[in-house]
Every structure is written in C-alpha cells, then in structure tokens.
Amino acid sequence: MGLRARFLSTAAAWFALVAATLIVAPLMLRERMPDPVAMHWGPSGAPDRSMSFTASLLFEVGMWVLIGGGACVAALVNATTLRRRASRMALGALLGGTGLFFLGLQAVTLAANLDAPDWRQAGHLGWTALLAVAGLVLGGWLGGLAARPGPDDQPERAAATSRRFPLRPGQRAVWVSSVRSGLLAAIGGSVLAVGTGLAVVALVGGDGMLWTPAVITLLAGLVAVTFSSVRVQVTEEGVVLFYGPLRLPRKRIPIAKVERAWSEELFPSNVGGWGIRGLPGAVTVMLRGGECLVIGYVSGGRLAVSIDDAENGAALLNTLVARASTGPGAR
Template sequence: MNDLSVRDAAFRGRFLLAAGAWTVLVTAVLVAVPLWFRDRLPDPLAAHWGPSGEPDGTMPFTVFVCVALLWVVLAGACLGAAAGGRAVNRRAARRWITAGLGWGAAFILGLQILTIGANMDRRRWEDAASLGWQAAIVIAVAFLAGWLGWLAGRPGPDERPAAAEATPPALVLSPGERPVWVSSVSSPVAVGLALAALAAAVSLAACALFGLPAELWIGAGVFAVVGLAGLWLSSVRVKVSPEGLTVSYGPLRWPSRSVPLAKLDRAWTERRAPADVGGWGYRGLPGQSTIMIRGGECLVVRYTSGGELGISVDDAAQGAALLNALVASGVAS
C-alpha cells in the first residue's frame, strides 16, 4: 500500500468515526430530551397541527420517543454510503453525505423541540399551543445545517472515479456513411414506486370526491407530482448520430434534449455510483452533471465549453467511440 492509499484509508477512518459519533450524539439527544421533560408533558401529546394552527392529531409519548428511529434510519443510510465503496474519498459524494447528516439532524431535532415546546406543562393535548410560522423556521434552519454540512465535507481527498475505458475503441467511418447508435436504460424500481404514487393520488382523489375531507386533494396533488416526476426520471434513451447527441427522458421519450456535434469535444466511459454524484435522477454539480438511472458504466461527454455530462446507459463504450469518430470527421471536414 503506497503513502497515498494509507492517507486515504486514514482519512476514511476519521470520517466514519466523526460521522458515527455525530449519529450517536444526535440519537442520544433525541431520546434524552423527551425523557427529561416526561413529567411536564401530556400523554398522548399533540403531534399534528391543522391549517388553522390548532392541534388536531396525537401521538403516544412512547411513540414520540421512538421518532429517534427516523434519524437512525437516515443517518444509517448516510453511513452506509460512506462505508461502502470509496465515496468518502470523493469530494462530491462526501459533501452529499455530510449535508444529509446536517439537514436530517436539524430537521428532526427542530420538529421535536417544536412539539415539546407546544405541549409543555399542558394537562391535555387539546390545550397545546398553536403552531404556524415556527415550522418555516425549522425548515430554514435545517437547510442552513445542510449547507454547513456541505461545506464541512469539502476538506480532504478528491479521488476521481476510475475510467472504465479512458480511450474507447477507434471507429473508421466510410465516406457517406451515416451511422446511428441508440441505447437506453430504465429502473423497474423507480417505475414501480412512481406507479404506486399515482395509484395513491387516484385513491385520495376518489375519497375526496365521495365526501371525505377536502384536504385529501392536497395529498392527491403531491402524490401525482411525485408519481409523474418518478416516471419521467425512471428511464433515459441516448442517441448518437451525425446530427449530434440526443437525450430523451421517460417512457414517452419526452422531453428531449439535442446537442450538435459542433458543441461536443470528446466522449469516454466511466464507472459511477449514485454516491459519487449525490443520488439518483438528474444530478448537477458545477461543470459536471449526471443522469443517474443505475450505477455502473456511464457515457461521459465533454462539451467544447469545458462542461461534462454523464449518462448511465448500456453499451456506453460503443456510443463513445461513435461520437468521437463523428466529432473527428466533422473537424476534419
């Protein structure tokens, strides 16, 4: 093991130790604070507030303490991403992990503080204080904590994902030949979740139509947006032709984005994981964007302006080779 590998391994160990300590500390606070004020809280507590700001839902005290499990699940996912592979040694992936740990801790702690404060020294949950604008403060503080976490993830190594094939196989095009390469990839899990969300939207809308609370329309709208967005991000098709690069989204292949050859510099393949780019879907970073449908081989294109676009798609090496041949023949002409 060379000196660089030793330093990277040492940094990874320190990062996991710090993230684990943060997880334990926040978990301890989430459990200890409700127990500390146990004698000053009603059981059940007011745990939900309606549009008017008045409490309209309850939660047993024991369940309220167990809300800490939500943080454990979120932090566990972040720690799992950090422990698996080499995400910690890649700055972009590391910053998403630290941002998630900061945002999640601030958001869940903020909700707990609001709930305890509203229920403090109340004999019944119906007597809990009204809440409204305070929720906006919790959201703002959570995003601030996420931003601080993003900054905290910057120091350290920045290992670039290894290229699966830095130099794609060379192609020689015959005069007058108009080759076309088309490939696509989809995520069955994303499709299933999107269809489930759309089914929930239809169910809630039907309940609202048959006389149940009108607020169900809000839930129906949220599930509809989530379902449609999920379908849109569930698949992608890439086409390389003499006209350039065309990327189409979703089952309907719409919307579609085309980039002419004149704006393309070169192409190659890389192996990328969701942790490297910040998750699934369309992920944008300064100068580098990735359409991540599944982890593994990606077609990476560099624009003449210097920016890069990566797309998780099958048979990426063949697409990169054809794109490079087309760009070369266009320049030559």
C-alpha cells in the same frame, strides 16, 4: 489542514449542531407540550398516533445519531472515500439533507403540539409538512456543494482510452438507446392511483383535509413515473436525455461542453442507490446496474447514464467531439 481533516471537522461540527438542536429545542418547550405528544398524522391531517415526550426525543435524536453518525464514521474509517469528489458530495448531501430534514420534522411536530392540552387536540398538518421535505432537498444540495471542492481521484477504469467510431468525412450518424425500470414505473403508477383516489374522495365527499395528501401523493407518483425511463440520443449537436413516457423533461448537452465519453460498469452500490443520484456536475442516472455511458464535461464534471450499448454511444460521441474541435467554428 488537509482535505480529510477539513471534511471530518466540518461534518463533526454539523453533526453536533443538529444533535444539540434536536435535544435543546424540545426541552426548552417541555412545559408547553402535552405528554404524550402527537407523532403521526393521518390522511385527513389529524393526529392519530402518540408517543411519550421522552420516547419521541430519544427517537428523533437516535435516528440522527444512526444516520449522521454513521456517515461521519464511514468517512473516518475509510480515508479513500474522501479522495473522490462524488463520494465526498454524497456524504455531504447525506449529512446536510438528513440534518435539515430532522430539524424541519421536529419544527413541524413541536409547532403542532405546542400548547395543546392533549395530543388528540394537536394542530392539523397542512402544507407545513413540506418543510421537512424542503429541508431534505435544500440540505442535500448545500451539503453536496460544500463537499465538492478538492481533488478528484478517478478510478483506473474511468481513465481508459476513449474509443472512437469510424466515420467518413461528411458522413452523419445518430446513436439512440433507452432503458426503463419496470419496478419504478409500477411504484409510480400505484402511487398515482392512490393520489387520484384521494383526490376523488376529497372532491366528491367534500373533505378538504384530503387535498394536501392527495396533491403530495400525485406529485410523488408523477415524479416516479417520469424518471422511470430515459432515452439517450447522440447527434452532431450533442447529447439529449429524454425522461419518461412523454419524453419530458429533456436535458440537452451541447457538443462544445463535452470533453470525452466512455463506457463504465457502475452499480447502485457505487453511486448511492437507484434513481438520479448526485448533484449538478456529478450526476448518475441509475435505472439498472451494469454498463453506463459516462460523459466527461470540459468543465471537469461528469454525467453517467445506465444504458444499453453504451460503448458504441461513447465511441460515436468521441468521434463527433473530435470532428467539432477541428471543423469550422471549433472551440
């Protein structure tokens, strides 16, 4: 069985398994569920919206069919999509992440409505709401890893000759560039403000049910602000990525792990959207479309960062890699 057939058969089996679970689980608990069922919870954790049992079932299954089925169809009709490892991993992450997300969401919803005489008396949502988020992250990671094995057909532009930067023997050089997404920073700041407001109300008003949405909102805002900017530094020791206004966290790539670097035009449509996309070994930091610094690892993976003056950064990095491979203690 070829790579494409294996991917499609595995994706179809996973799609069918999730769809069957989303249908069978609610039907098995039908007699213990109110009708309508609670489907939305407010900031206090109490249910505030309902939907008929049949409509809720069709909604959950329909969303999975739209997303999971769409990913399967995309892989079926476009054979070239599966030839690139990054594309396979993106589809695998989408199927795995959304599949476990919907299963987790359904589990939380069923547990809250179970044995409730009326939807208004459904259980409050606390930290269990994070089950769906955990499923999204874990499923995306596992799905990407499962789709990783196999060949990786790189586009011609990525195979261009790696340029070098002229340096005299013993001459030292450093390259630094940065990029910032004003939109993501604004969104993150707004979310942080909302989370702070909820925390203040919970603290002053004594409403303990507000702490859960406050913490979740604060964490989401902090993540958005942190990854709204990136600064890249190339030195003889390797590459360092500094995230956020505080330049934390940091990602270090030793020079010994770099095989070569190049500049490549990439856009959100090429990598699956904005932000940090992909999985370990095939990551793209996409804060603005256009010129990107792409670093190829000795292990075969790659890291792409949307950054200004990427061509000169790649040229200097190639020079430093060549110097490290021929100097004392070369790999």
